[in-house]
Amino acid sequence: MVYRSVEEIPPSLRTKLLKSTNNPNSRTILIADRRGRKEIAQAMRQLSRVAPHRASDQSVPSWLTPTRKKAIITVVLSLAVALVAILFAHR
Numbered sequence: 001m002v003y004r005s006v007e008e009i010p011p012s013l014r015t016k017l018l019k020s021t022n023n024p025n026s027r028t029i030l031i032a033d034r035r036g037r038k039e040i041a042q043a044m045r046q047l048s049r050v051a052p053h054r055a056s057d058q059s060v061p062s063w064l065t066p067t068r069k070k071a072i073i074t075v076v077l078s079l080a081v082a083l084v085a086i087l088f089a090h091r
Contacts, residue, residue: 003009009017020026 006014006017
């Protein structure tokens, strides 16, 4: 059977559906015909082009600009080189 809305689903089946979807482990399930599959595939392709940029933007704090990132790397590398130099000079 094809149901266009939750209200169309028979009560016993609707209860099972609601129990299974109101669970922390549940995920979205999308069922579509051929035309719908094509639209979903197109939307997924568009998301895959945009999503990596969004994910990387969200994981990097706003204060960490490329210039600051380079400065931090430079300082850390300088400290590492200085530490190695001190260790070799000590012996």
